[in-house]
Amino acid sequence: MTKVKICGLSTPDTLEAAIAHGADFVGLMFFAKSPRAVSLDRAAHLAEMARGRVKIVTVTVDAEDGLLADIAQTVKPDLIQCHGKETPERLAAITARTGITTYKVLRVATAEQVAQAKFYSPHPFIMYDAMPPKDSVLPGGNGLAFDWTILGGAAHPFMLAGGLTPGNVAQAIRVTGADMVDVSSGVETSPGVKDVHLIAKFIEAAKAAR
Secondary structure, three states, rough: OOOOEEEOOOOOHHHHHHHHHOOEEEEEOOOOOOOEEHHHHHHHHHHHHHHHOOOOOOEEEOOOHHHHHHHHHHHHOOEEEEEOOOOOOHHHHHHHHHOOEEEEEEEEEOEEEEEEEHHHOOOOOOOEEEOOOOOOOOOOOOOOOOHHHHHHHOOEEEEEEOOOOOHHHHHHHHHHHEEEEOOOOOHEEEEOOEEHHHHHHHHHHHOOOO
């Protein structure tokens, strides 16, 4: 069964909805320009609600060592998502400094870009996301999909993101064989505002896809 990550959560009610309906991962955003960004204190509170029930992911974008240390000490996530220009060496350094497992997001539009995952092979999995618009300040969460067929040669396991919604996630899983899927804007009524009903529908559709 495909695992599901609900990303960009910022309130107790949406976090509880994600867990209650069977999410496997919950994502807490640490990118100040995102409408889904949370403070360390809020993230720590949400993480304590989730701990032991689902995997806690903190989403970072080229984060500095100081922020990563604060996240590790205060939030204590299970995983750190690296959504910027981080190199394989940087991911290894983050894990060495924090003791927390990292994984890389690759923004892709071609099969050649998908193949870059081989350089990150020591890490548990890769997330594939769509390329952001040129004028976007957000590396992800833009609600854009990409040509899923380019993942035909992708090594498993991988997580699929980018423009997923309750209406298309089952098709995305069937086309790609994704082991995991990630959604943020696809379960929102406006940027940063999650909807508990859309969360439930997304998880249901993803879990039923196979």
